[in-house]
Amino acid sequence: MSPLLCLILLPVAGAILAMAGFPARKMAITAAALNLLACVAILASFQGDKTGYQFLSSCPVLPSLGISFTLGADGLSLVMLLLSTVVTLAAVTVARAPQTNAPWFYASLLFISAGAIGAFASVDAFFFYMFHELALIPTFLLIGIWGSGDRQTAAWKITIYLAFGSFVLLIGLIGLYLAMPVGARSFDMRAMAEHAKLGTLFAHDTVHSFSIFGFEYLSITHAQIIYLLLFLGFGVLVSLFPFHTWAPQAYASAPAPAAMLHAGVLKKFGLYGIMRLVTPIFPPHVAAPFNTLLLVLLLGNILYVGFVTISQRKLDLMLGYSSVMHMGYIFLGILSWNALGLTGAAFMLVAHGLSIAALFALSGELRERTGTLDFSEMGGLAKAMPTFGLLFGFAAMAAIGLPGFANFAGELMVFFGAFSAGVRSSPGFNAFQIATVIGLWGVVISAVYMLRAYRRIFMGPLVDRWKSLADIAPLPKLCVAGLILLLLVVGFYPQLLLHLISPALIRP
């Protein structure tokens, strides 16, 4: 059996055992821990000097349509797998068993993990898509059943939104499939990239013109339509402005481990997908006409959502919005369409995944203790729980991109990539450079909201209500500290990940 299949099946097995009546929490933690070990073992046997997918295993499913269950991993997917397994372990460990249906709760968490791992390990676009859809079901259940606040609305909103995004994406995928020459069609991502390289993809590209009263208002090629469908489809999944309103609401309602898994891992599916199915396939001239539009949208993520984040008065909503905001940087890196920006974006996937997981874990812990996350009711908590305050400080500093944490390295590469993107215009700046300048202001904005939150919650005089608050328990402490440690290690020595990521992103 292929090692990657093991990686997918381990959480599934854990989930089944948990539902079958074995102690759910123990099963979940064991499965997640074993999975992490397995992932590390896979990493250890990965041959970094080779390009292309390794650990390939393929099983034809619908040969007539070119669909086969193909698993494989290159540096980029391996990094994402590592992120998934790490965050899964942290999530199931910090999770507190709910009052009702605990086995199903843990099983759902493990199913999300299995879905994400399956998506990251798939080489076949069809299964890549399918695994993500599978992971949405347990997300829906987790928010709808074990969530807090207006959980039903939040659950429906995220599900319908993501289903809509996936639908757009599916149309794009089918369009991509049909653009391949008849007889050689396949959902295999390698085949798609290969066709793109040989020029046989969109070989007979046609221009569609739309006109009203003889005035032609839109002229778009087939390839561009598919590019837009894919980018926006993936964009909705990653909360690209203005399709972001599901995210904060869902993360605020979701139980902490679900928010960790979705914001930290599953959401990255969309960005990972763009790096797999859009950037290696579409030549820059196809993408170029939409750069301005997409830059405006992603600046909406950075600036507009940044300001929305400042206006939040509750920690969970603020974290939700902040995760939306940070997606803007990653989009900026991707859109810069050069190796540096893409590498930075891929790097940020991991960094953001780890830091947001740590933050959501802490905010969940805080809600367990205080029952509220409203800033106005907090104050001076660092006095009552110093270790908690210290850990939150670390995670917050990571999120605002302080050097030493992985996020800084990612942002740095993204900014340098974006600043050198596009065609040089002299004198003056081109659109990418202007976007970089505006996007850089986001660094100030994120400092504003994070430090404000920290100030309101942990600094200032200790509110009497919280005098007897217990400090963080050893197990969650270990988890969060582990996440932070990883951020620090990667931040101090980014080459660790860059060795893996950068060969995978080199355009053919």
Added chain:
Amino acid sequence: MTPTLAHYLIVSGLLFTIGLAGVMLRRNIIIIFMCLELMLNAANLSLVAFSRYNLTMEGLPNYNGQILVFFIITVAAAEVAVGLAIIVALFRARQTTHVEDLDSMKF
């Protein structure tokens, strides 16, 4: 005067029209049901007639049509069994067989 295919088809058409009119216009569900059966039998009649008048090379009737009739009769019998059961159950529940009273699925 020997009856020709046209005569049979006219009778069949009349029967079908009576059935259709009954289904469309009558309000008693049992009568609607009976009219439905009438339409099936109209179809049967035309099938048998076609079978009788479309001779093969050897001068035999085309039995395909007659076999189809048997199928229709079987299906109709099953349909009657199920349909009547539903109607009886409906009557027990609602004390009526009038379709205008059975509008709980209305908007």
Added chain:
Amino acid sequence: MNAATVPWIILFTPLVAAAVILFFGRYSKPFSAGLAIGATLLCGILSWWLFTQPDATEPNQFFWINLPDIFSVPIGVTVDHLSKVMLVVVNTIAPLVFIYSLGYMKHEEGYWRYFAGLSLFLFSMLGIVLADNFLMMFIFWELVGLSSYILVGHYYPKDSAADASKQAFLVNRIGDFGFMLGILMLWLATGTAVFSQLFTSETLALLQSNGLYLTIACVLIFCGTVGKSAQLPLHVWLPNSMEGPTPVSALLHAATMVAAGVYMLARFFPVLEHVPAARDVIAWVGGITCLVAALMATQQDDIKRILAYSTISQLGYMVLGVGVAESWDVPMFHLFTHAFFKCLLFLCAGSVIVGMHHEQNIWKMGALKNKMPFTFLCTIAGTLALTGFGFHGIGFSGFYSKDTIIMWAVVKAPVLGWIAAVTAGLTAFYMFRLLIVVFLSVPRSEEAKKAQESPLVMVVPLLLLAIPAVIGGWPFIEHIFFHTTEPENVPSIVHYALLAMFLGGAGLAWVLYRRAAKDPVSIPLFANRLYIDNLYTWIVKVFQDGVAWLAGWSDRWIVDLFVAQVPSKLTWACGYVLRFLQLGNIQAYAFFFGAGVVGLIYLLIAR
């Protein structure tokens, strides 16, 4: 041990100390303090040793990020004269402040947090000093911001301290925004951020081919200085950061961290000296800052805030020096002397504060000269050094360094020169105001009557610092460290004017404050810092929070309306309309069905 590895040892020793204290420091106070002090003493000794060694410029060996042919961030050290001098300054003052902290922080909680923060600061500061490229410098630049945040927020349960630390970090981030943009622009034009590659003549020629671009880049880089060195208009954080413990104010916010901005400009001087337009901007910002901050200082009541504004003003001198002098030696010389005497003054203030049981208002003090004789002596030394007392080539350290800057300014930009000269008079005024009100005149409160001299552990560092504060500018010492040149054709009236300024300022203070029970002069404009703080508060409140509120509102009611509510309601409306087809009449359904079949047949056949 050789000259190649020593810088690395100097750099990483404090980091190791900080990490160890973070994990184990909470179990033992002496352990935390001992480790931190040990680390900084080691750094001090090695720095002095390194100073005697020749420059070592080694090619980069380590890469933090290395994407071949695309982008790389090397981690390397520059050991040249500039960095060696700065190492000596930082690592001489740091041990004294660390030791002084033993006494000052004796009864405070969060001991380990304090020493871990100080060690982290030292690491970051040394990183700035040793960095051999802009990106590495930026990394440490941000890290000093973090350590400043931690240390200013040491008394985080106090609202004012919590706000001050937040403000310090955020204002610095605004400066860093410009700094990063400047680095990006330089990198885009030259493809490198490494100093030694930027300063080659080819790169310079390339940069100079687009004059406006280069000027903008330089001004943006200067934004980093504006934030870190608290120049106008980003100066507001520095006085507020006085909420931190006094040794922190002495080390970070007077002697070293805030001087990093000037150090960075000195490091960048080889490019800067070819960009006269950018230097004009720098000179004007420095000159105006130095005057305005001095004006604000004249009306402050908090002993630490007076010194803080004085620091801003002196940093203004240094920045002015960068703008007008012909080499970096001139501003760096002032940085060097300022580090010692300002640190001394802050530590004296700390000693007074401890003696006064944490009273910081000078109008509650008075006549402390007999109660705290050593502190008094050291304050006099610091004051005379700061005010630049001296004539005809003989004087206290500030006399040499500050006057050189003023002379350069007078020659190169006379308006700025005379602004700087007037500021010298203001400096004398506010410093003697402080000296007279605190140490002379009459005691104004019970604490002032019962004040006592601080313990030896605090007094000894004071006395040690007083020595360089007095002699640090004397020519024979200056020539060890710097090669300052004075401009030619200095009008001789400048020397007399400066002396007159000093005497005038000091004399006026003597007249006004000799017997004053409360401040006889009241200028609300200066006491309220020209209302700049209020303006910023207003801007933040109205613009930032207003925009944020608007964005939050629109996100909830407009964006969500268009991307979620409207589609949802549309779907619902379609369903609502279509359900009218559910007539509830079985025969109608049969009719629809039949009509549908007929329609389909028509479509299939008729077309």
